[in-house]
Structure formats: structure tokens, C-alpha cells
Amino acid sequence: MIYTITLNPSIDYVMEVADFKEGSVNRADRTMYYPGGKGINVSRVLKRLGADTMALGFTAGFTGNFIKERLIEEQVAVKLIEVEGTSRINVKLKAGEETEINGSGPIVDEREASRLISQLDVLQPTDFVVIAGSLPGTVPSTIYQAIIEKCKRHHANVVIDTGGSLLKELLAYRPFLIKPNHHELGDLFGVSIRTKEEVVDYARRIHEQGVQNIIVSMAGEGAILYSEAGVYLAKAPKGDVKNSVGAGDSLVAGFLAGYEKYANIQEALRYGIASGSATAFSNDLCQKQEVDRLLNQVEIEKI
Template sequence: MIYTITLNPSIDYVMEVADFKEGSVNRAEHTMYYPGGKGINVSRVLKRMGADTTVLGFTAGFTGTFIKEKLIEEQVAVKLIEVEGTSRINVKLKAGTETEINGTGPIVDEGAAARLISQLDALQPADFVVIAGSLPGTVPPTIYQTIVEKCNKHEANVVIDTGGALLKDLLVERPFLIKPNHHELGDLFGVTIQTKEEVVEYARKIHDQGVQNIIVSMAGEGALLYSSEGVYIAKAPKGNVKNSVGAGDSLVAGFLAGYEKYANIEEALRYGIASGSATAFSHDLCQKEEVEKLLKQVEIDKL
């Protein structure tokens, strides 16, 4: 089972406006509503790829009900804890450039946080737990640390997709996978990374700390995977980019789905890159058929 933890889920409200004018009445040509949040995105893609997944986290109010109902429609298992307030709505305005306005989330008290931690007692050694996104202001600041410690106690595999001080503090826990971009990798060491050689150098430093797999996205240069089995460079397929929301989450989901299927790091990377690309070329998250069409176009070289 692959569990995902999203502490502050959202409704992603996407509006496409052809000729946006600030200070005027604008009419959207297309509107779309999706259950959002990084971990939820991972679970939605995992389910589409045929992997077993369960969503953990907090929801509240009528917006929280929408999030749960949409996930159930997609046959994603849901164990979200209801709290006070209202789950947030994040507006994605597509009008030439893309603008995001993220709402505020509900109040998560200590009791709700403790219930989430207790859910992890069901973990088994073969399970994966994806911890994704930033911390909402109302949860204990050490909650990610507590989650990872609980996962380690049950010998579950931890995937961390966050950044900054949160990520840096969790490296000592030796997670199975992290996925920084090259800017975030540099931030961990207080440097600016500009070349592929520097990516390899600093990914090696992370690996030497005990992190098992490090995927570093490098914008137009593709992505690099540093693992005990080797260092791989992957070039993404070419296509018409329509969507920047969820591509990184899809990469994580594709990697885990591929790893569960093949137990092979290189094939997992291929599925991850194809999944991230398929989402970038779509208006929503990728579908399995779209991913499979792109697999042969993913070029991977071992350094």
C-alpha cells in the first residue's frame, strides 16, 4: 500500500481566461474543479496507474466534503480526518501566464494531529508513505518528524516531497526518496547549482547522509536520479505544455508505481518522467494510457 499524507488539502479551481484585464469583469472560457494538494495528486495518479493507495490528512466543511466525494468517485481510498473550519480553495488562473491564489485552510488541533499519527500504526514494512507539501500554520511544527519516526518504527518506506528547512531537518531519517529541483538542492547547502556536474556532486552528498534515492529535476535538462544502483540522467519527451500543476507530484507517483511493478530503479525513473510529462501535456493529471504512450520517448543514460 502507498499512503499519501496531505495536511492541507484543497479544491483546485482552474479558470481559463483568454484576455484577462485587471480591474474589469472577466469571463472564464473554461472552469474545472479538482481535489488538490500534493499528496492527493500523488494518490490520484497512483490509482490511475493501477497502484493501491490511501489518502491521509485533514478536511473540513463543505469544501472538504467535495474533496472526499471526488476522491471516492475516482476509487481512491480515503481516511481523511474531519476538523473544524473549511478546507481551502486554491484558484489557478490561466491567462497567458499562470497565476495562483491559495486560500487558507482549517484549524487542526492537537487531538486531530494525534489521530493522524495513530493511523500510521497500521503500516507494514512493505508500505510507502509519501509526505508532501508545506505545513499549515495550525499543526504542531514537529508533526513531519513525528510521522517519519512512526514510519521508521513500522519499517515503512518514507518519501518526502517538501523543501527548505523542513526537508533539511528530515534528511537524517534516511528516507527512501526525496525530489528537490536543482534550486532546492542548492538551498540545502547554501549554494547556487548551475551545472549537471554540480547536481551530481551535491546529490552524492545527500546520498552519503543515508537518503536512498534522490531525484533532482533540472528544468530543460531533464532529471537526475542518484541511487545506490547508479546515477541516471533522464530526458523528458517533447510536447505542448498545457499544465504546470501536479507534474512533480505525477513524477513521484509514476516512480513509485513503476518501482512497485518492476522493483527496478531505472524503470521506476522512466515511469516517473513519463507520468510527469503526461501531466504537463494535459489539463488535469495524467491518465495511464497517456503515460504508456510516452514511455518509449523517455531517454535514460547511466553515468
């Protein structure tokens, strides 16, 4: 089972406006509503790829009900804890350039945080737990550490998809996988990373700290995986990019689904890159048919 934890889920409200005029009344050409949040995205993609997944986290109010209902419609298993307040709405305005306005979420107290952590008592050594997103100011500040410590006690595999000082603190727990982009990797060391050789060098330093797998995305240059099995460069398929939301989450989901299916790091990377690309070429998160179509277009070489 692959569990995902999203501390501050959202409704992603996407509005497409062909001719946006600031300060005027604008009418959207198309509107879409999705359950959002990085961990939620990972679970949605995992389910579409046929992997067993369960979404954990906190929801609140009528917006929280929408998030749960949509996930259930997509047959994603959920154990989302209901708290006081209202789950946030994130507005994504597509009008030439893409503009995002992210709302704030409900306040989660120590008791509710403990309830979430206690849900992890069922973990098995074959399970994965994906901790995704920045730490909201509405939850206890040490909740990620407490979650990882519970995972470690049950010998479950931890995946961390966050950035900044928080990621730096969590490296000491030696997670199974992290997925920084090259800017975030540089931030861990206070440097600017511009070349593939620099990515490999700094990923090696992270690997030497005990992180098992490091995927570093480099936008149009593809991604580099540094692992015990080797170092690989993956080049993404070419296509019409329609969507910048969820591509990285889809990469994580595809990698984990591929790893469970093939037990092979290289094939897991291929599945991850195909999933991330399929989402980038779609209006919503990827579908399995499109991922499968792109698999043979992913070029991977050992470096």
C-alpha cells in the first residue's frame, strides 16, 4: 500500500480566460474543479495507474466534503480527518500566463495531529508513505518529524517531496526517495546549480547522507536519478505543455507505481517521467492510457 499525507488539501479551481483585463469584469471560457494538494495528486495518479493507495490528511467544512466526495468517486481510499473550519480553495487563473492564488486552511491542533499519526500504526515494511508539500502554519511544527519516526518504527519506506529548510532537516531520516528540482537541490547547499555534472555531484552528497534515491528534475533538460543501482539521465518526451500543476506529483506517483510493478529503479524512473509528462500534456492529471503511450518515448541512459 502507498499512503499519501496531505496536511492542507484544497479544491483547485481552474479558470481559463482568453482575454483577461485587470480591473474589469471577466468571464471564464472554462472552469474546472479538482481535489488538490500534492499528496492528493499522488494518490489520484496512483489509482489511475492501478496501484493501491490511501489518502490521509485533514479536511474541513463544505469544501472538505467536496474533496472527499471527488476522491471517493475516483475510487481513491480515504481516511481524511475532519476538523473545524473550511478546507482551502486555490484559484488557478490561466490567461496567457498562469496565476495562482492559494487560500489558507483550517487550524489543526495537537490532538488532531496525534489522530493522524496513530493511523500509521497499521504500516507494514512493504508500505510506502509519501509526505508531500510545505508545512502549513496551521499544524504543529514538528508533525513531519513525528510522522517519519512512526514510519521508521514500522520499517515503512518514506518518500519526502518538499523543499527548503524543512527538506534539509528531514534528510537525517534517510528517506527512500526525495524529488527536488535543481534549484531546490542547490538551496540545500547554498549554491546555484547549472549543469548536469553539478546535479550529479550534489545528488551524490545527498546520497552519502543516507537518502536512497534522489530524482532531480531539470525542467526541459529532463531528470537525473542518483541511486545505489546507478546514476541515470532521463529525457522527457516532447509535447504540447498545457498544465504545470501536478507534473512533479505525477512523477513521484509514476516512479512508485513503476517500482512496485517492476522492482527495477530504471523502469520506475521511466514510468515516473512518462507520468509527469502525460500530466504536463493534459488539462488534469494523467491517465494510464496516455502514460503507457509515452513510455517508449522516454530516453534513459546510465551516466
